[in-house]
Structure formats: C-alpha cells, structure tokens
Amino acid sequence: MPRELESVGMGPGRGGLPPRTPQDADEFLENVDEVNALIDGLRSGKISAEYVDRKIKERDAESTQLEEERKKEAEEAERRKYENLSPEEQKKIKAKVDEMIAEKERRERARKAFHEYRAKMPEDKRRATDYDAWDLWTPSDDEDDPWMQYTPENPAFKAMEADIDRRHAAQVRARQTAHRRREEGNAAFRAGQFADALRCYELGLEADKRSLELHGNAAMAALKCEMFVQCIDHASKACELAEFLLERPDHPTAIKCLQRRAAARLKLSHYKDALNDLSLAHERDPSNGEIESQMKEANATYEEARKEKEVERGMRRAAQGVDGEVDGTDFHTLRELEKLCGEIGSGACDYARLEALVEGSEQCRVFLRSGRGSHLLGLSRELELDKKAAPTGPLRVLRAACLNEANRETLARNGTLKLAVGFIARARRSTEKATDREAVSAALFLLHTCSATANPRASIIEALASDVEPDGAIAGLFAMLDTDLANDAGAKLAAAHALSLLGNCAVDAKARIALTRAVGADAPGKIAPVLRCGTPVLAERAATLLGNMCADGRMRAEFAANERGISDLCALLPKNEKNERARASSAASPAGMGAGLPGLGARGADKESDAPIDPSPVRDCELVLNVLAALANVSVDAAAAATIGGAGAAPQLARLLSASDPLVAARAATVLSRIARDPSTARRMCGAGGSNGDVGSNGDVVAATVAKFVVRRLASDARDGAIEPAVRTLAVLANGGDVASRLALAEHAAGALVECVRRWDVVGDGAAGNAALAIGDLARERDLLPRLAALQPVAPLLAVCHKRTGAAQKNAAIACARLATHSGMLETLKANNGLELIYRYVQP
Structure with missing residues (x-):
C-alpha cells in the first residue's frame, strides 16, 4: 500500500488515541469510509x-491551517492571561524583566571596558586565559534572547510571560546553588580542610561564574593549598569582576584578592608583580595597616632576592678571574668565604675567620643562605653531633649570619634554633660544664639574636616549652x-x-606558662x-624580663609580695636632686644605678621659676x-602599688614627666596613676596632713608637679600619650583621697583640671572625662566651692556635655550637678540650660 494512504484522514484519532468527542468520532468514521472508497x-x-x-x-493544507488557528488561540489565551493579572503581578513581571535587562546591559558595558583594558596592555603582560572563550561577561545562554528587546507593553512580550518566569527562576536557582556551595566551602575552610573548601567554591562557580565572593574565597583556599597559579587566576577574575562588572575597583573583596595575589606571586618569586599588586591595594585602601605591613615584608623579600642574585653574579665573575665587588664586598672575599664553607665540619675549618667575614659583610651573610641555605644547614648539623668538642665555632658563625633577618627565618624553618635549645639542655645535664661554657654562651647569643623576630621566637618558645624538667633548658637559663x-x-x-632571651620570649603567654612550669x-x-x-646592662634586661613576666596574673601576685625586689626596681629610677645630676658626668658610681644614672633630658620647673631646664643628653x-x-605592670596589683609608693618612688616618677622622651613621660604618668590608689601614697602625693609629703627637687609636692606638667602640655597643644595618664593621676587622687587630700589637691591642681576641661578638643575624651570627674569629686567639699567658682568651670563642663559622648559627657554632667550647690554656679547653669543635662544623668 502506498505510504500516503496510511496517513490520509487520520484526523483526531491519530496516534492511536480514542476520539475526544462524539463529533470527532463521527468525523473519524467518515474518514474511514472515504479511505475505503478510495482504495476500492x-x-x-x-x-x-x-x-x-x-x-x-x-488534507495537509487543512491540517496546517488548523494548527495555525490553534497556535493563535493559545497566544491569545496567554495575552488575555497577562491582561487579566492584577497590577501588582504585572509589576513583578516588569521587575523581573528590568532586572535581567539591566544585568545584560551591565555585562555589555563590562565586556567593552574589559576589551579596551586588554587592548591597552603590552602583549607580554596579557594573561594566557582566553576571556572571550570563557565568556565571563555575556554567557551564550542569553546572548540572543528576544525578550531582551521587549517591554511589558509590547504584545509579543505578553506571550512570553512563562518563558520569563522560567529564565528568572533558573537564575535564582543558580544563585542559590552558588550560595550553598559557598557556605559548604566556608565550613570546610574553618575546619582547616582547604582542598575541600576549594572544591566547593569551584562547584559554586559552575553555577554562578560571576560571583565575586566565590572567586575571592577560592583564591584564599588555593593560597592555603599552595596552588599559587590557581590563586592568581581566581584573584585576577575577582578583581576584574569588581572593576568592570560591579564598577567598584575598591570593593573590599577585590582589595583582599590583590593581597592574596601578591602573596602567591611572592611564593613564585614574581616580586615586582607582587609589589605592584600591593601598591595598587594601598592606593585603593590607604588606611589599611595590614597592606602596609605586607608591602614592607614584600620589599624586604625582594631586596633579599636581589642580594642573592648579585652574590651569584659576583661568584660567577670571580670564578672567571674578574675583579670587582658586590655592594662593597670584594669578589675575592666571596671566593674565600666559599672555600671556608667547603671545610665546614672538618677539623681544618677556620671558624674564627668565617665568623669575621660573615659578621663584617651583608653579602657574605646572603651567600650562606644561597643554594637553598646549604651552608647554614651544614653549620646546623654541627649542633646535632654528640662530639667531645663543643660546637662553639659553628654557633658563633650562625649568630653572625643572623644579623640578616632572612637568615633568622631560615634557621627557624630548618630547625636549627630548636637544636640550639637542645644543646643548652644537654650542656645543662653534662658533667663537663666548664668545657661547654663558651659554647653555651654562643648558643644563648644566637637564640637571643633570633628571638627579636616573631617566627624565630615562636620556634624557640616551642622548644623551651617542650623541656621544663628540673635539669632542662629553662632551669639552666635561671641557673646562669x-x-x-x-x-x-x-x-x-x-x-x-x-636575660635577653627570656625577656623576648616572655612576651608570649605560652612562654610564661613554660616558665611557671619549670621554675614556679x-x-x-x-x-x-x-x-x-x-651592672647596668644586666639590671636593664632583668627589668625588661620582670615587666614581661608580670603580664601573667600569678607571677604578678608573687612579685607584688616581694618588697625587696620592688624596692630594688624603684632604686633604678634616677634621683631628683640637682647636685646628683651635676655629679653624674664624673661620678664613679655605675651608670644606671640609682643616683648614678645620667640625665634623661629632663625639663623640670625650678622652685623659683617655671622655666624649663635645658635638656641634657639622654643616657x-x-x-x-x-x-x-x-x-x-606590677603596679596593677594593689599591694605592689602600695610598696612602690612606700619606697618613695613618686617624686622620681613625677620628675620623669618632663623627660624629653615622651614615652618615658607616658610610662611614668601611668605608674603614678596606679600608685595613687594607695591612701597613704595619695596623702603624701598631695602634701596633706600638715607635712610636706613627697617633695621633689623643685620643692613641689607630686600633685603640684603633675598639675604643672598638664598645664605645660596644654600650652604646647601636645597630643602625646602622657597627658591622659597624668590627668588620670589627679582624678584618682581626688576620688580616693580623704578630705585633707582633696583640700591640698585643689590648691595645687584645680586650675589645671579646669583648663584641661576647657581644652577638651585637644586632650580627647579620656583626659577631659577624668578632669571632669576630678572636679566633681573636689566639689564634694563645700569649702572648695568658692575656689572652684573663681575658675569658672561651668561653661567648659557644659561644652563637654554638648560636644562629647559616653563617660566624658556623663562625668561632666555629674560635676555640674555637684557645682550647682553653689548659688553663683547654679545661676550660670540655669542661664545656659544646664539643669536639663543634669537631670538626664543624675537621679534626684
């Protein structure tokens, strides 16, 4: 039978389905009869x-016409469906379209800007990644979407509502998938599973390749996995998305990605590219201290790499018989050094000459690190061997090499510093201590030098903390x-x-714990x-160590009970008698011990005049x-503060307020503010009870000296760190003292306190708030109100109430409330609407 006859007249029954209506059934039967008649x-x-x-x-024409009519009917139904929607539903559809149109327009702008950027780049700077193939800016799935050309008012658009919903839902699902993958990656990253985190981030990017956050996170995970090329790629994409798609090159994630890309490039020795990244990051975020620190480290790394290359070049030229030098070091010196390094470990090695060369030349120190630090490793192996001869020579050479910071980092990484700690422990347990004494001193010198840098210090602390036995390394250090x-x-x-080694290590809590376990x-x-x-140098280093130790609460409490130790510490402060300062230049007493300490550039006020004394050289x-x-640190403990005050240290501390070094003044003021909490010390500092109290060389009691210092600093508009603790000292004296102390303090310091409040814009909230607190405490004594009223404190206190916030504002309001018991100052408060401020902070 011809193929055409099989399809004739199938109509509604086509495909084996039963007729839908009686009319369809009749039509089907008529078609069957017609087909039979044609066959006959x-x-x-x-x-x-x-x-x-x-x-x-x-028949085919009729079928085609019927299909077209049905399609038109469906389109008309969709059109009527949109028109029958509520205005709110129509707005939602319009918003979806607007969002997608805006996204496409933004990608078009980004693609254009990116191609312009790439066109301006030198050929050798263009990355190998094909961004056109990657198609970051305009994916192929919506490149030619016709609905992008329509608006909801266009009839053609109305028939595409379902397609719009489908596409919008797909975009939302993609973003949700990317978000879930990002959360999974973050959880893995927090758990330290960096490879899993990177996999999750990249799966998220498959759903949303334009996610700035996912690229940034992937860059960080890749950096942790030491996949530096992949880190650079993700960081670059994140920076380009921020600049071209979001049009925000200073986006925080982009700044972080510049830092991450720089870190990866440093690992690949692309120093100049890394510095360019950090420079750009700093330009876009100039207040970021982390970037500045990273730039400093990158510059140092680049400089060390440059030195290594120069040394290698010099060695090659020296081998060719060429004369010359590298940064001041003669080629022949480097050749001599190379020969000596070849003898390391043998009895023929002249370690003294090797030490002299390394200590005298930076390029010689760099040479020891060249070749992946092979020469440093050779020296380190001498510490591993249990020889009869102590490794004094290698230790001294290593110490000289550690005048270069990069060498210190290298010794921390290769385990040399732990070997040095182990050698000290072995020497401590050895019966031949006299033989090892010089070597132990050399090992200590090496560790002391390296402990000034963070990473090497951490390595040393780890080694010390692992040996806290009674005959271990820490016990050996204390035995010295x-x-x-x-x-x-x-x-x-x-x-x-x-002392220096322990002092440097004691800044770390882990080291302080180890010290407690080893020696109590x-x-x-x-x-x-x-x-x-x-010996001044020993006293100085012991003081440093004590200060760092007393950061630990238990150690501080123990030392606070050691009155002799605290008195010895106070005895190291300079005396304040002028004749002793005059004798300092020729006295035979040891420098730094009590009265023998030379002048600190002090600027004190004479009894007769407030003119400053000419600064003398700081020694x-x-x-x-x-x-x-x-x-x-120790005066945080109340008992220790009382001991310091009882040792008569207050006048010496007050004199140091006028030292030329502002850090000396700030620390002295801090100690004064803490010892002022002791009632007996406070009375002496104020000169209360009919006695002269703690009087300095200029005849002033301590409170008067502090007040004069505050006035001088205010007159010079000083914003250093000394004025706030100085004012806090006066506030503590006013708050904790008795009636006699407050009366005496007012005589010396009331004017300075009011002036400090008046200069609130210069001194800041801390000093202004403490000054207001002190005025309020003085105002508790009715006998002092006339004196305070003469200084007109209400107006500046109200200014602090209006202009400042927090504790400063509250303290000023409380001071105003206490001053209001004076009729004259009450009128001033009323005239300036000050009572409303008082009621806000002071309950009736």
Whole structure:
C-alpha cells in the first residue's frame, strides 16, 4: 500500500488515541469510509492516482491551517492571561524583566571596558586565559534572547510571560546553588580542610561564574593549598569582576584578592608583580595597616632576592678571574668565604675567620643562605653531633649570619634554633660544664639574636616549652643568673644573653606558662636579685624580663609580695636632686644605678621659676623605660602599688614627666596613676596632713608637679600619650583621697583640671572625662566651692556635655550637678540650660 494512504484522514484519532468527542468520532468514521472508497476505486481503476495525490494535499493544507488557528488561540489565551493579572503581578513581571535587562546591559558595558583594558596592555603582560572563550561577561545562554528587546507593553512580550518566569527562576536557582556551595566551602575552610573548601567554591562557580565572593574565597583556599597559579587566576577574575562588572575597583573583596595575589606571586618569586599588586591595594585602601605591613615584608623579600642574585653574579665573575665587588664586598672575599664553607665540619675549618667575614659583610651573610641555605644547614648539623668538642665555632658563625633577618627565618624553618635549645639542655645535664661554657654562651647569643623576630621566637618558645624538667633548658637559663655576676666576666655575658632571651620570649603567654612550669610562679623573685648586681646592662634586661613576666596574673601576685625586689626596681629610677645630676658626668658610681644614672633630658620647673631646664643628653634611657614598664605592670596589683609608693618612688616618677622622651613621660604618668590608689601614697602625693609629703627637687609636692606638667602640655597643644595618664593621676587622687587630700589637691591642681576641661578638643575624651570627674569629686567639699567658682568651670563642663559622648559627657554632667550647690554656679547653669543635662544623668 502506498505510504500516503496510511496517513490520509487520520484526523483526531491519530496516534492511536480514542476520539475526544462524539463529533470527532463521527468525523473519524467518515474518514474511514472515504479511505475505503478510495482504495476500492484504485483497485477497480475508477479513481486515478493523481486524484488521490490532490486529496492528500488538500488534507495537509487543512491540517496546517488548523494548527495555525490553534497556535493563535493559545497566544491569545496567554495575552488575555497577562491582561487579566492584577497590577501588582504585572509589576513583578516588569521587575523581573528590568532586572535581567539591566544585568545584560551591565555585562555589555563590562565586556567593552574589559576589551579596551586588554587592548591597552603590552602583549607580554596579557594573561594566557582566553576571556572571550570563557565568556565571563555575556554567557551564550542569553546572548540572543528576544525578550531582551521587549517591554511589558509590547504584545509579543505578553506571550512570553512563562518563558520569563522560567529564565528568572533558573537564575535564582543558580544563585542559590552558588550560595550553598559557598557556605559548604566556608565550613570546610574553618575546619582547616582547604582542598575541600576549594572544591566547593569551584562547584559554586559552575553555577554562578560571576560571583565575586566565590572567586575571592577560592583564591584564599588555593593560597592555603599552595596552588599559587590557581590563586592568581581566581584573584585576577575577582578583581576584574569588581572593576568592570560591579564598577567598584575598591570593593573590599577585590582589595583582599590583590593581597592574596601578591602573596602567591611572592611564593613564585614574581616580586615586582607582587609589589605592584600591593601598591595598587594601598592606593585603593590607604588606611589599611595590614597592606602596609605586607608591602614592607614584600620589599624586604625582594631586596633579599636581589642580594642573592648579585652574590651569584659576583661568584660567577670571580670564578672567571674578574675583579670587582658586590655592594662593597670584594669578589675575592666571596671566593674565600666559599672555600671556608667547603671545610665546614672538618677539623681544618677556620671558624674564627668565617665568623669575621660573615659578621663584617651583608653579602657574605646572603651567600650562606644561597643554594637553598646549604651552608647554614651544614653549620646546623654541627649542633646535632654528640662530639667531645663543643660546637662553639659553628654557633658563633650562625649568630653572625643572623644579623640578616632572612637568615633568622631560615634557621627557624630548618630547625636549627630548636637544636640550639637542645644543646643548652644537654650542656645543662653534662658533667663537663666548664668545657661547654663558651659554647653555651654562643648558643644563648644566637637564640637571643633570633628571638627579636616573631617566627624565630615562636620556634624557640616551642622548644623551651617542650623541656621544663628540673635539669632542662629553662632551669639552666635561671641557673646562669644565680652565679657571681659581680666578678665573673664570662658569667655576666651568659647572664646578659639569658636575660635577653627570656625577656623576648616572655612576651608570649605560652612562654610564661613554660616558665611557671619549670621554675614556679615565683620566677620574678629569682630575677629580682639581678637588679642589684651593679651592672647596668644586666639590671636593664632583668627589668625588661620582670615587666614581661608580670603580664601573667600569678607571677604578678608573687612579685607584688616581694618588697625587696620592688624596692630594688624603684632604686633604678634616677634621683631628683640637682647636685646628683651635676655629679653624674664624673661620678664613679655605675651608670644606671640609682643616683648614678645620667640625665634623661629632663625639663623640670625650678622652685623659683617655671622655666624649663635645658635638656641634657639622654643616657641609659632604655634602662629607665624598662624599669617603668616593669613598674607599670606590677603596679596593677594593689599591694605592689602600695610598696612602690612606700619606697618613695613618686617624686622620681613625677620628675620623669618632663623627660624629653615622651614615652618615658607616658610610662611614668601611668605608674603614678596606679600608685595613687594607695591612701597613704595619695596623702603624701598631695602634701596633706600638715607635712610636706613627697617633695621633689623643685620643692613641689607630686600633685603640684603633675598639675604643672598638664598645664605645660596644654600650652604646647601636645597630643602625646602622657597627658591622659597624668590627668588620670589627679582624678584618682581626688576620688580616693580623704578630705585633707582633696583640700591640698585643689590648691595645687584645680586650675589645671579646669583648663584641661576647657581644652577638651585637644586632650580627647579620656583626659577631659577624668578632669571632669576630678572636679566633681573636689566639689564634694563645700569649702572648695568658692575656689572652684573663681575658675569658672561651668561653661567648659557644659561644652563637654554638648560636644562629647559616653563617660566624658556623663562625668561632666555629674560635676555640674555637684557645682550647682553653689548659688553663683547654679545661676550660670540655669542661664545656659544646664539643669536639663543634669537631670538626664543624675537621679534626684
């Protein structure tokens, strides 16, 4: 049977489905009869094939017309569906379209800007990634969407509502998928599973390749996985998205990505590219201190890499017999150094000459690190061997090499510093201590030098914390302090290095815990005797160590009960008698010990005049700074503060307020504010009870000296860190003292306090608030109200109430409330609407 006859007249019954209506059934039966008649006519020859073909074409035309009519009916139904929607639903559809149109327009702008950017780049700077193939800016799935050309008022658009909903829903689902993957990646990252985190971020990017946050997170995860090229790629995409798509090159995520890309480039030794990234990040976020620190490290790394290349170049030229130098170091010196390094570990090595070369030349220090630090490793191996001869020479060379910071980092990474700590422990347990004494001192010098840098210090602390046995390394360090430090030069040297090493390490809580485990909480008590050993450098380093130790609460409490130790610490402060300062330049007493300490550039006020004394050269200033730091830490304890006050340190501390070094003044003022909490010390500082109290060389009591210092600093518009603790000292004296103390304080300091409030815009909230607090406490004494009223404090206090916030504002309001008991000042308050402010902070 011809193929055409099989399809004739199938109509509604086509596909084997039953007729939908009786009318369809009748039509189907008529078609069957017609087909049978055609078949019979063809068999009998009454109907021609041409007639059959014509009938087939007529049927096909009818079917096509019927399909078109049905399609028009469906489109009309969709149109009526949109028109029958509420205005709110129509607005939602319009918003979806607007969002998608805006997104496409933004990508078009981004693509254009990006291609312009790429066109301006030098050929050698263009990345290999094909962004056209990647198609970041305009994906192919919506490149030619016709609805982008329509608006809801266009009839063609109305028929596409379902398509719009579908596309919008797909975009929302993609963003939701990306968000879920990002959350999964963040959880993995927090758990330290960086590879899993990177996988999650990249799965999220498959759903939303234009996610700035996902690219930024992927860059960080790749950096943690040491996949530096991948980190650079993700960071670059994030920066380009921020600049071209979001049009926000200073986006915080983009700034972080510049930092991450710089870190990856540093690892790949692309130093200049890394510095360019950091420079751009700093330009876009100039207040970011982390970027500045990273730039400093990158510059140092670049400089070290430059030095290494120069040394390598010099060595090659020296091998060719060429004369010359590298940054001041002769080629032949480097050749000599190379020869000496080849003898490391043999009995023929001249370690003294090697040390001299390394200590005298930065390029020689760089050479030891070249070749992946092979020469440093050779020196380090000498510490591993259990030889009869102590490794003094290698230790001294290593110490000289550590004058270069990059070498210190290298020794921390390769485990040399832990070996040095282990050597000290072995020497401590050895029966031949005299043989090892010089080597132990060299090991201490090496560790002391390296402990000034964070990463090496952490490595040393880890090694010390792992050996807290009674005969271990820490116990050995303390044992060096319990020797004849007055007459034994070797013991002094070892003690100086031990104190410096412990002082540097004690800034870390882990080290303080290790010290407590090894020698007990009374470790500061074992250090205190060094303060009176008669050697300034040892006293200074002991003070540093004590100050760092007393950051720990238990150690601070133990030392607070050590009155002798605190008194010895106070004795290191300079005396305040003029004749002793005059003798300092020629006195035979040790520098830095009590009266023998040279002048600190003090500017004190004479009894007859407030004219400043000419500054004298600063000597032993580090000793005073370290003593003050220790006193500041230990005086947090009330008992220690009372001991410091009882030792008569207040006048010496007050004199240091006028030191030329502002840090000395700030620390002295801090200690004064803490010892002022002791009632007996406070009375003496104020000169209360009919006695002269703690009087300085200019005849002033301490409170008067502090007040004059505040006035002088206000007159010079000083904004350093000394004025706030100085004013706090006066506030503590006013708040905690008795009636006699407040009466005496008002005589010396009332004017300075009012002036401080008047200059609130200069001194800041802390000083202004403390001054207001002190005025309020003085106003509790009715006998002082006339004196205070004469200083006219109400107007400046009201200014603080209006202009400041927080504690400063509240303290000023309380002071006004207490001053209101004076009739004259009450009228001033009423005239300036001050009572409303009082009621806001002071309950009736």
